[in-house]
Amino acid sequence: MALLTFDTPGHVRDLPQGAPFYGEWHRTVERLIGTSIAVSGRGRYVDPSRRDVELVGRRLYTWTGFPRPLLVEHRDDRRAAWVAGESRDVQIEYLEWRVERAGDTITRITFTTETPEYWKALAAADRGRVLRLYRELVSPEVREGDLFPGGAAYDPLNRWNTTDGIVHYVMRINSLRDLLGVSQESEPTRRARDGYDALPYKRRTGADARLNLDIWALSRRGYAVSTDDTPGLYIAGWDDTGWEKPDGTPVGGYWRVVRGRPGAALRVVYEVPESEGFAVGDIRIGGRRIEFGGQVAEHVTVSAHGLVGRSPR
C-alpha cells in the first residue's frame, strides 16, 4: 500500500484544508513514531509513512473506558471504584470524562479521547481558533488569558480543561506519545512463545494489555505492525442496550458525537433531551441508577487502529 501521510485524529478540520498545520501535524506524529523499532520475535513495528507495508489486515484494538486498575483495586466494592473514578487523574484508559449534575442528579457526561499533543499543535498554529473551539465546546466565558496565561504558550491544564470543563486529556500518561510508546514496546523476556509465557503481565490497564499482548502476538507471527491512518485514540462505540428509563422502557439514543464520527469519535456527550422529562441520573443500568460517570464509561469502548502486514527488511 502507499506510504501514509498522517492526518489529524478523526480527520477533523479545525483549520482550512491546505493549511500548513496539517503538514506540521504529520511531522509531529512522525517524531513520535520511532522508525522500524523491533517489537519482539520476528516482527517489526514500522513507520507506515516511511516504509511500505504489504497489507494483510486492519486491526481494531479495543478496550474498556473505565479504569481497570480501579476495578482490580476495589474488587469487592464496585461503588468505591465508581467514586474513585470520578477524578480525571485516574482515568487512565485513554478515555476521560466530566460529569455535570443538577443537585445530585447527573445531567450530562462528556467523554473525550483528544490528546494534548493535538491541541498544543493547534495552539501553536492558530491561537484564535483554539479560543473559539473552547468557547464552542465548553463555555462562551472562556478568555484568551485562561488558555494562554500571560500571553505565553498554551496551558493544557487550564481551568476550562480541568476544574470547569473538558477538552482533551489531562491524566499524566494519556497521550499520543504514550499510545505509540506502548505500541512499540518489546515483550520483556523476549522469550515468550505464547500469551501465557508473557505472564505475569505487570501493567494494570486494559489498554496496555490489549496493545502489548496483541502486538506481541502479531509480531511473533512475523507480521509488521503499525498505526493505521489516522493515528489516534477513538471512542469506537458504546453499549446502552438494556438501559431503562424511569418508566422501565428502553432508553433512546442520547449520545451525541461532537467531534470525530460514529465509530471513531473524539468527543461524545451523553445527555437526555429535555423533552424526555428526566435526566441521565434517572436512567437505570441493570436496575441501578446512574450515579457516577464511570457506570457509563464501563460501557464505552475505546480503540486504536492498526495495520497488520508484511514489510521487507
Next chain:
Amino acid sequence: MKRTTAVVLAGLASAGAELLAGVELPGAAADVVGGPGERAARVGEREVAAPGGGLTEVARMTALGEPVYGRAAGNDIQGAVVPGFNKDHQQLVFLRLGEVEGARAWLRWLAPRIATMNEVLDFRRAFRAARLRLGVRDPGVSGTGVRVPELTATWTSVAFSYTAIELLAGPVEAGRFGDRSFRQGLAARSTYLGDPADPARPGHRERWVVGGPQNEAEMLVTVAADAVDDLETAVAAVISTASEHGLTVLLSERGDTLPGQLAGHEHFGFKDGISQPGIRGARSTVSGDEITPRYLAADDPHAALFGKPGQPLVWPGQFLLGEPRQDPQDPKVPAPASTAFPQWARLGSYVVVRRLAQDVVGFWDWMGSAAAAVDVDPVAFASALVGRWPSGAPVMRSPHHDDPALAGDDFASNHFLFQDDTRPSSLVPLAGYAGDSHRAAAADVLARVCPHAAHIRKVNPRDSATDFGAPADTLTRLMLRRGIPYGPPLVGVSDPSPQLVEAERGLLFVACMSSIEDQFEFVSRRWVNSVDQPNAGGVDPVIGQVDRAGQRGREVVWPAASGDVTLRLDADFVTPTGGGYFFAPPISAVDGILAGA
C-alpha cells in the same frame, strides 16, 4: 424446516466421539468417603485458614502453595459446586418458602441428604478411572445393562435466593453479601443481560416460567442421579417433605443428557461442557490428592498453569467464597480472598441458573442459509461459529472436518491456543495412552480459522488479550458450568413428527462462581453480547443476544477467503424462559444458621 436443516439434524446422530480406552490413570491417594454421619461428627473441624480465625484450624498448603481442604472442609462444601454432579439425569426443583419455622424444620431434614465434596470427588475419581480403562461413557452400566452399584449415585444440593436468606438468617446477615447482583436477583438484571425489553416478546422476564418478578424462586434443590428411578424416588421425597413443611413448588423440571452418541451434547447438536477450569487445591498434602488431577509433567512449560492440556488451573476463591482468588495479573500466585460475605457463608458459592429455550430449527435454518451465502458446508460453517465440531473436536485442531478420535481424546480435545502455535504437552506417564498424535493447532491470530465471534472464543479467549487485560485476567472470568439439556432432542432424529419439532427444548444453564457480576454477567454482557469485545468481530451467534430498544438484530463477522463478510442475525436462537440467582451455602449453614440454629 428447510430441507438442508432436516438433513443436518438427521446426520448429527453419528456425531459422537471415539473414546479412549485402556488408559490407567495414576493412582490418587486413598481418602475417606465422607458420608452424612461422618460429616455431622466433624463440623467445626476446619483445616483451612479463615480470615476471622475463629475456629480451631490448621492452615495447610500443598507444595505448590495451594490450599488443602481436609476432611471437614470437604464435608462442608457442596458436591454440586466442587467437583459438580455431572449426572445424566437431574431435576431442578424451584421452591418458594412458606412459614419460616416450617422451612427451617425442612432444612434440618434436607441437610444430611446434601452431597458433599468428598463423596462426589471420590465417586468421580473412581468413575473417571473406570471410564478411561473401559472406554465407555458410563461405566456404571454393566455389559448386561445392569447398573453397577458402586458406580451409581444419587445426589442432592440446595441453594437460596437473597430473599430466602433474608427470611431465614435475617436482613443483617443477608446484607453482608457483597455481590450486588445477587441481592438484586436475575429478573432485575435481565435486560442488562440482553433479554427482551418488550413484555410482549418471548423471553421477557414477565413471561418466565420461574424467576420472573412475580414468580421468583427462593430455593433451588437439585437432585442428580445415574438412574431415572433413583432420581424420581429422591425427587418425590424432596417434594413431599417440602410440601409438608409449607414450601411451594414453583417449577420442578427434569434435565437429561441426550441419548446415545449425543450424550453430553446440547440441543443444537454440539458436545458441550468440554472446557472447564481446573480448581486449584487439594484434599491433603500428599501428591496426587489434588482436587484437579495434574497430568502435565514438570518439564512442560505450562505445568504450573494447567491440570491437563488446555485445562487452566484456577484458584478456588473464584468459586468458593473466602478462599484464595485468582490474581488478575499473575496466574501462579493467589490473590487475597474476598471478605464481602457473612462468615457462615464461607466455602459457599453463587449459583446462576438460566432456563434457555433453544430454537433448533431456527438455528440450523439460519446456519444453512448463511453458509450457502458464503459457499461453505452448513455443518462446517456452524462448527466454525461454535469453535468445535459436533463431536466436540476443536476447529483449531481440525479446521476442515470433524474428528471423533480427537474429540474422544481427553488429553487432546481441549489443547489449543488461539494466537500462537500450540506446542505439544509433556505428560506424566499414563499407562495405555499412546500420546496426542492429532494435528496441533496452528496460530490463528487473525481469526481466519476460528472467528472472533465463535462461541468458544467469545466466552474464553484463552491466550488472547482482551478488552480487560492479559490472559491472566481471563482466568478470573471462568465459571464452573453445571448445565443439562431439557426437553426431547431433535438432533439425530430422521423425519421428526410436527409435534416433536414444536416441542420445547433447551438448556438448564447452571454455573457456580464467587462473583456474579465479574464472572457470569461480565462474560454475558461484555463479551458474548458485544460486537467488539473481547475482540472486534461481532456477537456470539449461538447465545449472544442484544436488545436495542426492541430491535433484536445483531451481526457476526465471517472470515471468508475473499475478506470479512458481515452476516445479519434477526432471530434469537436462545430465549431465556426462567432462572434465578442463588447461593449454595456450606452444608453446615443449611442445618445451622439457615435452620435457625
